[in-house]
Amino acid sequence: xxxxxxxxxxxxxxxxxxxxxxxxxxxxxxxxxxxxxxxxxxxxxxxxxxxxxxxxxxxxxxxxxxxxxxxxxxxxxxxxxxxxxxxxxxxxxxxxxxxxxxxxxxxxxxxxxxxxxxxxxxxxxxxxxxxxxxxxx
Amino acid sequence: xxxxxxxxxxxxxxxxxxxxxxxxxxxxxxxxxxxxxxxxxxxxxxxxxxxxxxxxxxxxxxxxxxxxxxxxxxxxxxxxxxxxxxxxxxxxxxxxxxxxxxxxxxxxxxxxxxxxxxxxxxxxxxxxxxxxxxxxx
Amino acid sequence: xxxxxxxxxxxxxxxxxxxxxxxxxxxxxxxxxxxxxxxxxxxxxxxxxxxxxxxxxxxxxxxxxxxxxxxxxxxxxxxxxxxxxxxxxxxxxxxxxxxxxxxxxxxxxxxxxxxxxxxxxxxxxxxxxxxxxxxxx
Amino acid sequence: xxxxxxxxxxxxxxxxxxxxxxxxxxxxxxxxxxxxxxxxxxxxxxxxxxxxxxxxxxxxxxxxxxxxxxxxxxxxxxxxxxxxxxxxxxxxxxxxxxxxxxxxxxxxxxxxxxxxxxxxxxxxxxxxxxxxxxxxx
Numbered sequence: 001x002x003x004x005x006x007x008x009x010x011x012x013x014x015x016x017x018x019x020x021x022x023x024x025x026x027x028x029x030x031x032x033x034x035x036x037x038x039x040x041x042x043x044x045x046x047x048x049x050x051x052x053x054x055x056x057x058x059x060x061x062x063x064x065x066x067x068x069x070x071x072x073x074x075x076x077x078x079x080x081x082x083x084x085x086x087x088x089x090x091x092x093x094x095x096x097x098x099x100x101x102x103x104x105x106x107x108x109x110x111x112x113x114x115x116x117x118x119x120x121x122x123x124x125x126x127x128x129x130x131x132x133x134x135x136x137x
Numbered sequence: 138x139x140x141x142x143x144x145x146x147x148x149x150x151x152x153x154x155x156x157x158x159x160x161x162x163x164x165x166x167x168x169x170x171x172x173x174x175x176x177x178x179x180x181x182x183x184x185x186x187x188x189x190x191x192x193x194x195x196x197x198x199x200x201x202x203x204x205x206x207x208x209x210x211x212x213x214x215x216x217x218x219x220x221x222x223x224x225x226x227x228x229x230x231x232x233x234x235x236x237x238x239x240x241x242x243x244x245x246x247x248x249x250x251x252x253x254x255x256x257x258x259x260x261x262x263x264x265x266x267x268x269x270x271x272x273x274x
Numbered sequence: 275x276x277x278x279x280x281x282x283x284x285x286x287x288x289x290x291x292x293x294x295x296x297x298x299x300x301x302x303x304x305x306x307x308x309x310x311x312x313x314x315x316x317x318x319x320x321x322x323x324x325x326x327x328x329x330x331x332x333x334x335x336x337x338x339x340x341x342x343x344x345x346x347x348x349x350x351x352x353x354x355x356x357x358x359x360x361x362x363x364x365x366x367x368x369x370x371x372x373x374x375x376x377x378x379x380x381x382x383x384x385x386x387x388x389x390x391x392x393x394x395x396x397x398x399x400x401x402x403x404x405x406x407x408x409x410x411x
Numbered sequence: 412x413x414x415x416x417x418x419x420x421x422x423x424x425x426x427x428x429x430x431x432x433x434x435x436x437x438x439x440x441x442x443x444x445x446x447x448x449x450x451x452x453x454x455x456x457x458x459x460x461x462x463x464x465x466x467x468x469x470x471x472x473x474x475x476x477x478x479x480x481x482x483x484x485x486x487x488x489x490x491x492x493x494x495x496x497x498x499x500x501x502x503x504x505x506x507x508x509x510x511x512x513x514x515x516x517x518x519x520x521x522x523x524x525x526x527x528x529x530x531x532x533x534x535x536x537x538x539x540x541x542x543x544x545x546x547x548x
Binding site for chain 4: 026028031032033035036039062064065066067068069070071072075125
């Protein structure tokens, strides 16, 4: 695979449109959906840096979530346009830290914030170094 | 692995308790959850026959769903005890056909019925024969 | 709400990009994800007809899946661009029938086909007529 | 509804058997499944205290997740028996704090730990007091 020399873009936003299946009987998006959105945010933050996560996997580089924190402030509703901002907050040889902000497009209100820490593992699940191009000198 | 000589038990029922996450904002279990329950039913029907699906996979035998049919008659509700009856309806060297009946325990009403057809594939995803012990002479 | 006089557009395609969470340990998209994609297809087919499903719900018109059929032909893979074509195949006062075709964009191969039948219910879950603008004279 | 005078039991364990659909193509349970398990743990911790969450909802008492923290230590695998221990760590008039420990039954290894903070809201989504029987004097 052909990876970039470094990750030039540190922040990226994607559109989210909550699906019917994402809601629960309280009439709001179930809280377990947010980690899935965060994962989408990470994937697209990599992609704007010219890295497809599947190419990392093909190269034997897997990332596993080691830590997840979410603060839910307001409910997200079905079919209500949201924007998810994903940032690299800290990347080292041993882990990738991301932060997230979920914003309701209609009024700019922050619905949720979160952070994740990813560890890098080989295809056998053994801890390994984050590829050099992913972290600053 | 040590598989039985044949599948002696043709029908098996399991208890299902719909979870909060399974519901949607219409206040009922989302229809995409039923295929997951059917899969649980198949797994447990195999297990009462002394076959763990993971042991089949370890032996290079994978089953993929080739066809799915569901008739939804009444809504399933959160935390309302259900019983899922799973049957082998036809098993040949090339496929496994199952049928399902989802029953509300409180009054015996049938909430849904379904069928699936599974094909057998190798670990490389190539079609292969169903293991001999799984189908009658 | 302000609904159109009739549904002018009978077929619509959307892009699908399978997410990591949609895959299972066999390395393919789990079969229970397809009904969720079909629902997305229906939602967007309504939207190009200037109908938001949430506006129908706000007007007391709910659609529930009464029947689902899926034929899975080839596996769908993580992050591999797909196109889902959704059609109205038959709409009457009592039900809406849709058909679906899931196509792999890279080579045009049909991965799956399906149909659903929806019934129309009131906010109390009672069967009611499909709104007049949704079916032909 | 008939609720108990107080919550006598502060800790409860349930069995978890990861389903096929819970896995992803890395061959492990997807990290977004753990919050769902935590919710199951809370539900059953309430139930051993003679409180069904659906009865709380029927009485106009809803709990929403305000904060979620998970530390993932080891991967959970398909069909491998787990035990989830759920505790009330702190309950006040304004919130319920739970902690969780997910244990692999075969060897007692802790796979994950977590905490949640729940806020109490009315059926209109307004913040309200936690019912008196749920928190100590």
